[in-house]
Structures are given as structure tokens and as C-alpha cells.
Amino acid sequence: MIGSVHRSQVSQGPFPLAREGYALIATSAFATAVFAIMGLSVPAVFSLMVTFFLGFFFRDPERIIPNENGVVVSPADGRVVDVDIVQGGHFAPEKMLKISIFMSLLNVHVNRIPFEGKVTEIFYHPGKFFPANRDKASADNERNVICMEMDGGRKLVVVQIAGLIARRIVCRVCKGDYLMRGERFGIICFGSRLDVYLPPDTRPAVVVGDKVRAGTSAIGYVT
Known part of the structure; x- marks a missing residue:
């Protein structure tokens, strides 16, 4: 039984992502845009899937931390x-x-x-x-x-x-x-x-x- 709880210390904003993923996600999203502009549908779709996967992998949700003694x-x-x-x-x-x-x-x-x-x-x-x-x-x-x-x-x-x-x-x-x-x-x-x-x-x-x-x-x- 948890006596009390507190939230994790750092607010992550509306789209909580670990900062280590920023560059990878941005690069993949940029590649998706370039492929789409060039009309390369297959690479664009693949790159978009990679972008979504990276966003999913580097998610960093807030957690309720138990504060029970010990x-x-x-x-x-x-x-x-x-x-x-x-x-x-x-x-x-x-x-x-x-x-x-x-x-x-x-x-x-x-x-x-x-x-x-x-x-x-x-x-x-x-x-x-x-x-x-x-x-x-x-x-x-x-x-x-x-x-x-x-x-x-x-x-x-x-x-x-x-x-x-x-x-x-x-x-x-x-x-x-x-x-x-x-x-x-x-x-x-x-x-x-x-x-x-x-x-x-x-x-x-x-x-x-x-x-x-x-x-x-x-x-x-x-x-």
C-alpha cells in the first residue's frame, strides 16, 4: 500500500521525449519531407515509419513516484x-x-x-x-x-x-x-x-x- 506519491521532477511538456532522440527524430522527419517533395513515395513512407518508431522509442512519460518509506x-x-x-x-x-x-x-x-x-x-x-x-x-x-x-x-x-x-x-x-x-x-x-x-x-x-x-x-x- 503506497502511503503517498510525488511526480517525477522534470516536466516533459505535451510531447514527452528523451532529449537523446531529438536529433534522430528530426533527421528522419527531414528525410521524409525530402523524399515526399521528390515524389519518392516508397522511401518517404519507409522514412515516415522510421520517424514514428523513433518517436515511440524515445518517449519519456511522466511517472507517479511512490514515496513510501523504504x-x-x-x-x-x-x-x-x-x-x-x-x-x-x-x-x-x-x-x-x-x-x-x-x-x-x-x-x-x-x-x-x-x-x-x-x-x-x-x-x-x-x-x-x-x-x-x-x-x-x-x-x-x-x-x-x-x-x-x-x-x-x-x-x-x-x-x-x-x-x-x-x-x-x-x-x-x-x-x-x-x-x-x-x-x-x-x-x-x-x-x-x-x-x-x-x-x-x-x-x-x-x-x-x-x-x-x-x-x-x-x-x-x-x-
């Missing part, structure tokens, strides 16, 4: 593909609760912070581009790791992972930033995965197969 929200839209206690790896030597979310091409790809805290480290790992719904994507694929410290000194790690089609990871935050739950922090283009590492005593609120929405769906509760 709630951890999903960092991404998609399907839960893993919930397990694992070793945190080089970014956290202790065991942590790992929750993985796979984003298909049809999902909103804007990423949001699961829980408020301060960014302590950000580091990028080059890697491969295996399908993001496979377990080995967490360890082998190109990824961007954001380490955070929650109030009380507990660790939170969010990992943006590229997939088979995704070739661009965007992270909008910097070391030292204090981020709020549900705040936008990046995007991955196109089709990808988010891994979240939480304290091991976090109570998970999802199971494998659940569908979640970034900034809105509760995936766990920290104690």
Missing part, C-alpha cells in the same frame, strides 16, 4: 529476469540482492534511480553484445556501473547493460550527485538490461516474469 522502485520498464542473492563483485565485496530487468524494443528506455542516495563511483566496462535477457550479459556485455550510498551508508549499485541491438549507453549523472528516488538518470538505445544490487536484507517485491515500470513499480523494500 520502497525501492524499478529503474526500468520491462520484465524481471533474475532475483537472487549474489556476490556484489568488485564494486561490493559483500553479498547483495540482485534484481535484473530486461527491456525490449517496445519498452520505455529512460532509466530512473531506484532509491535516493549519493553517487560515489561511476565506471564504464567495454564488453560484448550478447542478448540482454541472458544471464551472462551481466558479466560479459558492455555496461556502465553507478555506485551509490544510501542514507546510513548502505550501498546501492545500478548497472546499465547494452544488449544485442543496444550500442549506446547514456548516463546523465556524475560522481557526487545526490539523486532522488524516481529521478531520470540515463537511457540505453535500443533494447537492453538494468541490474540493481541492493543490501541482502532487502525484501524483494517482485519475482521472475513480473512486468515493471520505471519509477512506479516497487521492486523491493529496504529495512
Whole structure:
């Protein structure tokens, strides 16, 4: 039961789009106009379809962020593909609760912070581009790791992972930033995965197969 809610921090206007899509959408729309003026109907229709797809892919809707004490929200839209206690790896030597979310091409790809805290480290790992719904994507694929410290000194790690089609990871935050739950922090283009590492005593609120929405769906509760 959600005690209270708040809207995400930045108003997106009447046509909410992630800014990373502006140039691509504008270029595709311009190409559509040029083909239409030249009377090239087939390229014009194809380019128009691409423009609509890009607008759909880069959509960035407002979300109602739950404000219940201890709630951890999903960092991404998609399907839960893993919930397990694992070793945190080089970014956290202790065991942590790992929750993985796979984003298909049809999902909103804007990423949001699961829980408020301060960014302590950000580091990028080059890697491969295996399908993001496979377990080995967490360890082998190109990824961007954001380490955070929650109030009380507990660790939170969010990992943006590229997939088979995704070739661009965007992270909008910097070391030292204090981020709020549900705040936008990046995007991955196109089709990808988010891994979240939480304290091991976090109570998970999802199971494998659940569908979640970034900034809105509760995936766990920290104690």
C-alpha cells in the first residue's frame, strides 16, 4: 500500500521525449519531407515509419513516484529476469540482492534511480553484445556501473547493460550527485538490461516474469 506519491521532477511538456532522440527524430522527419517533395513515395513512407518508431522509442512519460518509506522502485520498464542473492563483485565485496530487468524494443528506455542516495563511483566496462535477457550479459556485455550510498551508508549499485541491438549507453549523472528516488538518470538505445544490487536484507517485491515500470513499480523494500 503506497502511503503517498510525488511526480517525477522534470516536466516533459505535451510531447514527452528523451532529449537523446531529438536529433534522430528530426533527421528522419527531414528525410521524409525530402523524399515526399521528390515524389519518392516508397522511401518517404519507409522514412515516415522510421520517424514514428523513433518517436515511440524515445518517449519519456511522466511517472507517479511512490514515496513510501523504504520502497525501492524499478529503474526500468520491462520484465524481471533474475532475483537472487549474489556476490556484489568488485564494486561490493559483500553479498547483495540482485534484481535484473530486461527491456525490449517496445519498452520505455529512460532509466530512473531506484532509491535516493549519493553517487560515489561511476565506471564504464567495454564488453560484448550478447542478448540482454541472458544471464551472462551481466558479466560479459558492455555496461556502465553507478555506485551509490544510501542514507546510513548502505550501498546501492545500478548497472546499465547494452544488449544485442543496444550500442549506446547514456548516463546523465556524475560522481557526487545526490539523486532522488524516481529521478531520470540515463537511457540505453535500443533494447537492453538494468541490474540493481541492493543490501541482502532487502525484501524483494517482485519475482521472475513480473512486468515493471520505471519509477512506479516497487521492486523491493529496504529495512
